[in-house]
Amino acid sequence: MDTQMLDKIRTGKGFIAALDQSGGSTPKALARYGIPESEYPDKATMFDLVHAMRARIMTSPVFDGDRILAAILFEKTMDREIEGIGSAEHLWTRKHVVPVLKVDKGLEAEAQGVRMMKPMPGLAGLLERARGHGVFGTKMRSVVRLPDPIGIQSVVAQQFEVAHEILDAGLVPIIEPEVDITSPGKAAAEKLLEEALLAHLDRLAEGQEVMLKLTLPEVDDGHRELVEHPRVLRVAALSGGYSREEAVERLARQPGVIASFSRALTEGLDVHMDAAEFDAALDASIAAIYAASVT
Numbered sequence: 001m002d003t004q005m006l007d008k009i010r011t012g013k014g015f016i017a018a019l020d021q022s023g024g025s026t027p028k029a030l031a032r033y034g035i036p037e038s039e040y041p042d043k044a045t046m047f048d049l050v051h052a053m054r055a056r057i058m059t060s061p062v063f064d065g066d067r068i069l070a071a072i073l074f075e076k077t078m079d080r081e082i083e084g085i086g087s088a089e090h091l092w093t094r095k096h097v098v099p100v101l102k103v104d105k106g107l108e109a110e111a112q113g114v115r116m117m118k119p120m121p122g123l124a125g126l127l128e129r130a131r132g133h134g135v136f137g138t139k140m141r142s143v144v145r146l147p148d149p150i151g152i153q154s155v156v157a158q159q160f161e162v163a164h165e166i167l168d169a170g171l172v173p174i175i176e177p178e179v180d181i182t183s184p185g186k187a188a189a190e191k192l193l194e195e196a197l198l199a200h201l202d203r204l205a206e207g208q209e210v211m212l213k214l215t216l217p218e219v220d221d222g223h224r225e226l227v228e229h230p231r232v233l234r235v236a237a238l239s240g241g242y243s244r245e246e247a248v249e250r251l252a253r254q255p256g257v258i259a260s261f262s263r264a265l266t267e268g269l270d271v272h273m274d275a276a277e278f279d280a281a282l283d284a285s286i287a288a289i290y291a292a293s294v295t
Contacts, residue, residue, distance in 0.1 A: 001136070001170055001171075001172070002134070002136060005092070005098045005136040006136075006172075008065070008069060008070075008096075008098055009069055009070060009098055009136070009137075009172075009211075009233060009234060010233060010234070012069045013067075013069075013290075013293075013294045014065075014066070014067045014068050014069040014258070014290055014293060014294070015067070015068060015069060015236070015258045015259035015260065015261070015289050015290060015293040016068070016069055016070045016071065016072060016100070016213075016236050016258065016259065016260035017057075017063070017068050017070070017071040017072070017097075017260075017261070017265055018071075018072045018238070018260050018261060018262035018265065019054045019057065019058070019071055019072060019073060019074070019077065019262070020072040020073055020074045020077070020102035020139065020262070021050060021074060021262065022074055022102065022106065024106060026046055026047070026050050027046065029050060029053070029262075029263075029266070030046065030049055030050055030053070032263070032266065032267070032269075033053055033266065033269060033270060033271050034270040034271040034272055035049055035271055047076055051076070051077060051080050053266075053269075053271070054073075054077055054087075055082045055083075055087075056278065057266070057269075057282065058071070058082060058087070058090065058091065058095065058097075059082060059083060060278065060279050060282050061279060062279050062282050062283040062286060063095065063097075063282065063286070064095050064096065064097070065095055065096030065097045067286050067287075067290040068095075068097050068286065068290075069097070069098060069258070070097060070098035070099070070100050070136070070137075071091055071097050071098070071099060071100065072100045072101070072102055072139050072174075072260070073087060073088060073091075073099060073100065073101055073102065073135075074102055075101065075102065075103075075126065078099075078101055078129075078130065078133055078135070086133050087099075088101075088130075088133040088134055088135050089133060089134055092134055098136045098137075099133070099134060099135045099136060100135065100136060100137045100138065100139055100174065101126075101130045101135045101137075101138050101139070102138070102139050102140070102141075103120065103123060103126055103127070103130075103138045103139065103140050103162075103166070104117045104118070104120065104139075104140035104141055105117070105118045105119070105120055106118050107141075107142070107143060110143075110145060111151070112148045112150050112151030112154065113144065113145050113146030113147070113148035113151040113152075113189075114142065114143065114144050114145060114146075114148065114151035114152060114154065114155045115142060115143040115145070116142060116154065116155060116158055117140060117141070117142055117158060117159075117162070120162065123162070123165060124165070124169070127165075127166065127169040127171060128169070130171065131169070131170065131171065135171065136171065136172060137166075137171050137172035137173060137174055137211065138166050138171055138172075138173050138174065139173075139174040139176055139213065140159065140162060140173065140174070140175070140176060141176040141177075141178055141213075142155045142158065142159060142176065142177045142178065143177075143178050143179075143180060144177055144178065144179045144180065144183070144189050144193060145180050145183055145189075146183060146184075146185055146189065147183075147185040147188035147189040147191075147192055149192055152177075152189065152192045152193050152196055153196050155177050155193075155196075156177060156193070156196040156197055156200055157200070159175045159176075159177055160175070160200045163175055163210055167208055167210075172209065172210065172211060172233060173210050173211070174210070174211040174212070174213050174236070174260075175197075175210055175211070175212050175213070176212075176213035176214070176238065177193055177197075177214070178213075178214075178215055178238060178240060179193060179214075179215040179240075180215075180240075181215060181216075181240045181241050181242060182241075186215075186218055187217075187218040187219065190215070190217050190218065190219075190222065193214075194222075194223075194225065194226065197212065197226060198225060198226070198229065201226075201229050201231045201232065202231075204231040208231060209231055209232065209233040210231065210232065210233065211232070211233045211234050211235070211236065212226055212232060212234075212235045212236065213235075213236045213237070213238055213260050214226070214235065214236070214237060214238070214257075215237070215238060215240050216237045216238075216239075216240065216242065216247065216250040216251060216254065217254070220253040220254070221253070221254060221255055222254065223235050223237075223254060223256070223257055224255075224256070227255075227256035227257060228256075234258060235256065235257045235258070236257065236258050236259065236260035237250075237251055237254065237257050237258070237259055237260065237261075238260055238261065238262070239259070239261040239262065239263055239264035239265075241263070242264065243264070243267070244261070244264040244265075244267045244268075244285060244288060244289070247259070247261060247264045247289075247292075248264070248288050248289060248291070248292035249292075251289075251292040251293065251295075252291075252292045252295045255295070257293075258293040258294075259289045259292060259293045261289055264285075264289065265285055265286075265289060266285070267285065268281045268284075268285065269281055269282060269285075
């Protein structure tokens with residue numbers, strides 16, 4: 001594990017940029033960027049377009065390690081180049097931003113109020129490739145819809161089962177059991193989720209650390225026990241569908257929690273902007289998210 005990256009994540013000020021839209025979420029991301037589905041004939045073109053969008057963000061002069069600790073990449077992004085070098089290598093060597101890789105393969109259908117992760121049969125090989133690209137850690141997402149104790153226990157158990165494999169491979173896992181912001185039992189689900197997470201964190205061996213990526217909670221300072229847990233490297237919050245304005249306002253009420261925003265980060269960016277307009281819009285977004293992350 002790269003000790004410089006570890007130190008930046010542990011002690012740095014800033015947030016995590018989530019640039020990891022997968023095949024299912026890419027059309028919506030492109031539409032928000034001003035590129036409707038009617039403008040690309042197939043998935044290959046779609047992935048070319050979203051890579052161009054991500055490359056534009058990552059090569060912008062306002063996107064750097066002064067305010068951004070890490071960036072989460074989709075597998076196809078890791079495998080491509082930016083300015084002649086691998087995307088993950090570009091992040092660290094030219095921007096001093098820690099590269100992280102999304103490793104989950106999407107979600108199963110909802111059962112017992114949750115959506116579990118699909119199987120990851122090629123995980124070992126993917127982790128080996130990630131290490132070859134200088135990736136520091138990974139991210140994997142599940143979804144909690146309802147405060148069902150059995151469903152939530154299953155989600156957390158699956159997350160930690162995969163996390164152990166990632167830790168054994170020398171990478172730091174980001175565990176992301178997202179609570180749906182539209183859930184009719186959001187606060188109750190968050191309480192059950194915290195209890196399950198704490199139980200599994202207590203069972204980690206000394207020296208093992210994970211990161212958490214969680215929904216912005218209904219209770220102010222609602223992630224305090226998780227932030228202070230000795231096995232937690234950092235706690236990040238996802239925007240989860242909140243607007244950037246609401247997401248940063250909620251984040252500012254969560255001391256010790258940093259942002260890991262996707263939609264809220266790219267909100268307002270448009271493919272038709274010239275360079276000055278694009279950089280100004282991205283800079284405003286980064287500034288707002290950074291300020292809430294260091295409150």
